[in-house]
Amino acid sequence: MNEALAFAFERVIPGLNAGLWASIGIIVPAALLGVAIGVTAGTLRVYGGVWPRRITNCYVSLFRGTPLVVQLYFWYFALPYVSVGGVNLILSPVQAAIIGFALCSGAYQSEYIRGGLLSIKRGQLLAAQALGITPLHCILSVVLPQAFRRALPGCGNEIIYLIKYSSLASIITVNELTGVGRGIAKATFQNTEVYVIVGLYYLALVTLAGWLLRLIENRLSIPGFEVKNS
Amino acid sequence: MQNESVVLRVEDVVKHLGGQRILDGVSLTVKKGRLKVLIGPSGAGKSTLLQCINFLLPPDEGKVFLDGREINGKSKKELLWLRQRVGMIFQDFNLFDHLTAMENVRVALIKVKKMDKRAATHRAMEELARVGLADKAGLYPAQLSGGQKQRVSVARALAMDPAVMLLDEPTSALDPELIGEVLAVIRDLADAGMTMIMATHQIGFSSSLADEFLFMEKGRIIERGAPSDLLARGSCSRTMAFCAKLSELSGEMGG
Numbered sequence: 115m116n117e118a119l120a121f122a123f124e125r126v127i128p129g130l131n132a133g134l135w136a137s138i139g140i141i142v143p144a145a146l147l148g149v150a151i152g153v154t155a156g157t158l159r160v161y162g163g164v165w166p167r168r169i170t171n172c173y174v175s176l177f178r179g180t181p182l183v184v185q186l187y188f189w190y191f192a193l194p195y196v197s198v199g200g201v202n203l204i205l206s207p208v209q210a211a212i213i214g215f216a217l218c219s220g221a222y223q224s225e226y227i228r229g230g231l232l233s234i235k236r237g238q239l240l241a242a243q244a245l246g247i248t249p250l251h252c253i254l255s256v257v258l259p260q261a262f263r264r265a266l267p268g269c270g271n272e273i274i275y276l277i278k279y280s281s282l283a284s285i286i287t288v289n290e291l292t293g294v295g296r297g298i299a300k301a302t303f304q305n306t307e308v309y310v311i312v313g314l315y316y317l318a319l320v321t322l323a324g325w326l327l328r329l330i331e332n333r334l335s336i337p338g339f340e341v342k343n344s
Numbered sequence: 345m346q347n348e349s350v351v352l353r354v355e356d357v358v359k360h361l362g363g364q365r366i367l368d369g370v371s372l373t374v375k376k377g378r379l380k381v382l383i384g385p386s387g388a389g390k391s392t393l394l395q396c397i398n399f400l401l402p403p404d405e406g407k408v409f410l411d412g413r414e415i416n417g418k419s420k421k422e423l424l425w426l427r428q429r430v431g432m433i434f435q436d437f438n439l440f441d442h443l444t445a446m447e448n449v450r451v452a453l454i455k456v457k458k459m460d461k462r463a464a465t466h467r468a469m470e471e472l473a474r475v476g477l478a479d480k481a482g483l484y485p486a487q488l489s490g491g492q493k494q495r496v497s498v499a500r501a502l503a504m505d506p507a508v509m510l511l512d513e514p515t516s517a518l519d520p521e522l523i524g525e526v527l528a529v530i531r532d533l534a535d536a537g538m539t540m541i542m543a544t545h546q547i548g549f550s551s552s553l554a555d556e557f558l559f560m561e562k563g564r565i566i567e568r569g570a571p572s573d574l575l576a577r578g579s580c581s582r583t584m585a586f587c588a589k590l591s592e593l594s595g596e597m598g599g
């Protein structure tokens with residue numbers, strides 16, 4: 115047992131810490147980008163014209179309807195062979211992971227945002243219009259603040275999922291938490307110890323994110339918009 | 345006769361919705377400081393008419409004049425001007441649920457009138473005080489009673505300095521015991537010389553304030569006149585018959 119502990123502290127932890135930072139370096143930008151995409155796509159799906167609506171609906175169907183692993187393989191392995199106007203875009207593993215996660219996450223986020231937008235009573239939009247508030251200001255000052263509060267629990271859950279599926283970045287050679295863990299396990303044959311510790315790292319990340327989200331929910335909580343804690 | 349100037353004129357307005365002719369040529373003229381009351385059965389087109397006036401529903405035909413200026417509804421600038429000059433009160437209050445009472449009143453001052461935050465807050469507090477809700481400024485709609493919500497919505501409209509207010513059944517969504525506080529605010533407005541058009545079933549209340557009743561049915565104004573004439577003893581007006589039916593249903597005495 116002592117041996118295992120010593121092994122953990124000398125070999126596993128320092129390696130995993132580096133992997134942890136790599137994971138965070140993917141999760142945070144992918145989550146932010148995913149929310150931004152989700153808000154944009156969700157808004158277009160509700161208030162866009164016919165074509166913006168069709169295009170965003172297609173986007174959501176595509177990214178919800180295909181496995182994330184396939185999407186990642188596409189961004190990393192296939193995209194370099196796709197030539198757009200004679201230009202081939204080659205993404206680094208980290209870039210491919212961030213873009214892949216953000217686009218996939220954004221598709222799900224847009225569902226929650228859409229639900230939040232649809233929950234807003236039409237009368238409020240009418241009142242805003244009657245006051246001379248422009249459609250843009252109405253979306254920014256009336257619609258989004260309410261939709262965001264309604265969508266927050268769902269969006270938060272999606273970010274929790276993102277933390278967990280960020281481990282898939284290892285399959286496109288990113289040396290994040292899972293990738294580093296696999297490397298150590300292969301080199302040392304200490305599979306049990308390594309993967310238990312990797313699991314604990316994710317658990318810590320998810321717990322931290324959950325705690326942060328609850329903090330935000332409480333911060334934004336106003337009477338009439340209470341988050342139902344399930 | 346300066347205070348007799350015409351604020352709002354509506355000429356032969358026609359509106360189709362869902363393939364049906366909802367407004368079938370409606371005309372009316374409102375002079376400064378007067379209250380016109382729209383009555384008539386549900387589905388007559390009262391809400392549609394009010395929403396045509398501030399172009400929430402652009403009329404298909406006919407003309408709307410505000411302060412002598414014809415509104416064609418084409419330019420955004422003109423619509424912005426129109427909507428700042430016309431305050432609207434809805435049956436369901438339509439407060440912004442995520443804003444406090446004060447912020448509800450303030451938001452359009454900042455976003456539309458481009459007032460700075462301090463001045464807008466100050467103005468919002470004044471308007472809340474005017475409807476007797478200064479002490480509720482920090483509460484959210486979910487924490488207010490229906491009557492209080494409607495008073496906030498009146499304050500919100502007043503803050504924009506409207507030339508005319510359109511009130512669409514302002515008390516119809518309220519519990520009976522809350523109607524009085526909203527009617528009191530409307531009476532204050534009338535006394536202060538606010539020009540208004542109100543759709544309502546509160547016949548008794550409005551007959552003492554209105555200069556004209558307009559009885560609507562199937563998208564037309566089929567009867568109009570001074571409340572005292574339409575509701576005179578022995579009158580066989582449609583208005584009288586309708587009011588009799590209303591008071592039978594609700595116990596509210598008309599006239």
Ligand SMILES: Nc1ncnc2c1ncn2[C@@H]1O[C@H](COP(=O)(O)OP(=O)(O)O)[C@@H](O)[C@H]1O
Nearest residue numbers: 361362366384385386387388389390391392393
């Ligand atoms: N968006 C719409 N599409 C189709 N019909 C509508 C629409 N809005 C209102 N109507 C119809 O117009 C008629 C008049 O409605 P409304 O103006 O709300 O009447 P009132 O306010 O007098 O009760 C009703 O028969 C209603 O069903």
Ligand SMILES: [Mg+2]
Nearest residue numbers: 390391512513
């Ligand atoms: Mg109505």
